[in-house]
Amino acid sequence: MGMIGMIGGLVLLIYLTVRGVNLLISAPLTAIFVALLNKIPLFPQLTANEGDPNFLTNYMDGFTGFVSSWYLMFLAGAIFGKVMEDSGAADAVAKWVVEKLGVKKAILAVVAACAILTYGGVSLFVVAFSVYPMAVSLFREGHYPRRFIPATIALGSVTFTMTSAGSPEIQNWIPIEYLNTTPYAGWEVSIIIAVFMAISGYYWLKYLIRKAVANGETFTHRDTDPVVDASRKLPSPMLSMIPLVVVLALSLLLHDALGTSALIIALTSGVVATFLVNWKYFQNISEAISEGTLGAIIAIANTAAVVGFGGVVKATESFQTAVDAMTSIPGSPLIGGAIAVAIIAGLTGSSSGGQTIALPLLAPHYLDMGVNAEALHRTVAISSGSLDTLPQGGYVVTTIRSIAKESYKDAYPAMAAMTVVIPIVGVILAIILFSFGIGI
Numbered sequence: 404m405g406m407i408g409m410i411g412g413l414v415l416l417i418y419l420t421v422r423g424v425n426l427l428i429s430a431p432l433t434a435i436f437v438a439l440l441n442k443i444p445l446f447p448q449l450t451a452n453e454g455d456p457n458f459l460t461n462y463m464d465g466f467t468g469f470v471s472s473w474y475l476m477f478l479a480g481a482i483f484g485k486v487m488e489d490s491g492a493a494d495a496v497a498k499w500v501v502e503k504l505g506v507k508k509a510i511l512a513v514v515a516a517c518a519i520l521t522y523g524g525v526s527l528f529v530v531a532f533s534v535y536p537m538a539v540s541l542f543r544e545g546h547y548p549r550r551f552i553p554a555t556i557a558l559g560s561v562t563f564t565m566t567s568a569g570s571p572e573i574q575n576w577i578p579i580e581y582l583n584t585t586p587y588a589g590w591e592v593s594i595i596i597a598v599f600m601a602i603s604g605y606y607w608l609k610y611l612i613r614k615a616v617a618n619g620e621t622f623t624h625r626d627t628d629p630v631v632d633a634s635r636k637l638p639s640p641m642l643s644m645i646p647l648v649v650v651l652a653l654s655l656l657l658h659d660a661l662g663t664s665a666l667i668i669a670l671t672s673g674v675v676a677t678f679l680v681n682w683k684y685f686q687n688i689s690e691a692i693s694e695g696t697l698g699a700i701i702a703i704a705n706t707a708a709v710v711g712f713g714g715v716v717k718a719t720e721s722f723q724t725a726v727d728a729m730t731s732i733p734g735s736p737l738i739g740g741a742i743a744v745a746i747i748a749g750l751t752g753s754s755s756g757g758q759t760i761a762l763p764l765l766a767p768h769y770l771d772m773g774v775n776a777e778a779l780h781r782t783v784a785i786s787s788g789s790l791d792t793l794p795q796g797g798y799v800v801t802t803i804r805s806i807a808k809e810s811y812k813d814a815y816p817a818m819a820a821m822t823v824v825i826p827i828v829g830v831i832l833a834i835i836l837f838s839f840g841i842g843i
Contacts, residue, residue, distance in 0.1 A: 405721035408440025413750050416712065420752070420795035421811055423804070429795075430708035434462050434715040441719040456718035465714020469707040469759055476573055478699040479670035483650070484525045485695035486674050488532070489688060490681040491635065492643035493520060497534050499640035501541065509541035510555055510609055514601075517559025523647025524571035524654075524670055527560050531802050534559075548620040550809050551612050553802045554817035558608060561798060561822055562829075563600040565754075566784040568593035571654045574787055576666055577758040578780040581766040585658055589781030592836045596785060596829045604825050611817050625808075638681040646676040709795070710756035713747060717760055726764060736774045737834045740765055741786040745827070749790030758787050778837040785830045792822040 412433045419429035435445065438458040444450050445458045487493040497516035504512040513534060520530045538552045565572045568590035575586055582588075650673040657665035678688070685691070716722050729743040743765055748757025762783065769779055792799050794811060799822075803814045 405441040405719055406724070408437050409716055409719060409721045409725070409750075411440070412437035412712070412716070416709075416752070417793060417795045420800060426705045426708045426752075426795070426800070430712045431462060434458060434712045437712075437715050437719065441721060443715070443718060458715055461714045461718045462711040465717075465760070466707045466711035468714075469710040469756065470703055472759070473573060473755065474699070474703055475667050476576075476670070477703040478696065479667050479674070480524065480573075481699035481702065482692055482695035483646070483670045483673045483677070484530070485691040485698065486677045486685075486688065487520075487525055487643075487646065489686055489691035490643075490677055490684045491637040492646065492677055492681050492684075493525060493530075494537075494635075495637040495640045495643040496520060496647075497537055498637065501537055507545075509538075509545045509547065510612065511605065512541060513538045513552075513555045514559035514605060517556055518564045518601075519644075519647070521560045521564040521572065522567070522570055522651075523644070524650035524673060525647075527565065527572070527798060530560050531556050531806050535806050543622050543624070546616070546621050547612050548615045549622055549807070550813040551608065551615070551817050553807045553809060553814045554608060554611075554821045556802060557792070557798075557818050558601075558604045558821040561754075561788060561792065562604060562826055563597040566788045566826075567597045568781065569651065569655070571650050571666055571669060573666070574754045574758070575784050577755060578762060578766075578783055579658075581762040582770070582776040582780050584776050584780040586654060588777040589833075589837070592778075592833050592841055593781055595836060595841075596781075596833050599832060600825050600829045603828075604821050607820060607825070608817065611820070636684070638684045642680050645680050646673040649673050649676040706753045706756050709752045710759060713750055713756060713760045716750055717764075735834055735838050736769050736772055737778060737782045737837060740769055740774075740779055741782050741830050741834060744783040745786045745790045745830070748787045749793050752791065752793060752795040754787035754791035757791060758783060775837070782830060782833055782837065785826060785833055789823055789826040789830065792818065 415436060416429055416433040419433065420426065435458055438445060443456050443458060447457050447460050450457050496519060500516040500519060501512040504515065516534050516537070517530050520534070521527060534556055535552065538556060539549065542549055542552055564570055566574050568575070568587045570586070578584060578588070579586065650669045653669035653672050654666050657668055661668065725746070726743060729739045729746070732739045732742065744757055744761045747761045748754050770776060794815060799815070799818065803809050803811060803818065807814060
């Protein structure tokens, strides 16, 4: 019954999300469902002994714990993304990439623009908002079905860049705290996997789009379509890349001294660099900072909501049974680690949330077994970026519903191919390469 509750809770969370229920409502409701079927009391006053698991304490511990650990990084990242957007720097970089590649390579142009911004430290959500108007324009000119825009943006944002060595996205930084590694852990294997995911994703996406066009699909115009303001004077794309370089350089230079806190300084420095380089192009910097702050609160609240769900799941006996089963899988210990993180990321709908819940439990176990920390870091980072994009994931909801305004039926299959299937194949390939001693 407990296992049914745990799996049923996830299915219910996915269903409610697809139906449009806010995560701040659906996550605690489904956590209550999990608690009831696992015979966990709802309130601490109802427990037999002080400190026993209960819905309220475990949910809020997961929620507040994630906020206290990662809020400043979310805040710095969100503000950096918004000042890049408000100054026109993000548009300048994206437009430069698009112009260099052209309409004939519209898909590649969108993927490349997203990849450069993401690897430069711009928030995944801001990247989607920034690139979407140009993606609409390119897909219109190329007569490509617009339902593939979310998948195209996601390929460049949450696959080969988000979890790669050196990426300033938090999915690459969370393992550092538990494994005492660096952002460049397993970089040799990471390069191979990144190239694999980029190339296979690109050609698979091109195949899906060509197939849809051959079946008679084409671009459909909407009155609400965003229009790129051609009259706005944008900063130099080369100067606009300086803040991206600042973020990457400082995150590397300060890591040994400050650990994960280096990312806060790097992103904050990126904000300052954006202002110094492109100050005259800002439209409303105070509004950009305010919107970035609000965006950070919304983003971390949505993520924390599903981490709270995971906190209740983690307190169940069925969860421990599942973890024991995953860590006892024959073969390389990396297999168990990858499966555990992927499943927990799927349960929480968040790659960062999945790592935050899984690593405190798994890291000591695997390190005691002598597993190479760098190999484990890269494996769980890539793995966390797979099942996190099930339909209830915050990024999926925002990109498909809020930004592209598409239906799940039309847009999600292609997105799942890019963000679920390809990363799963990527993590399998990574485990094979590490097993042969590459990068260790």
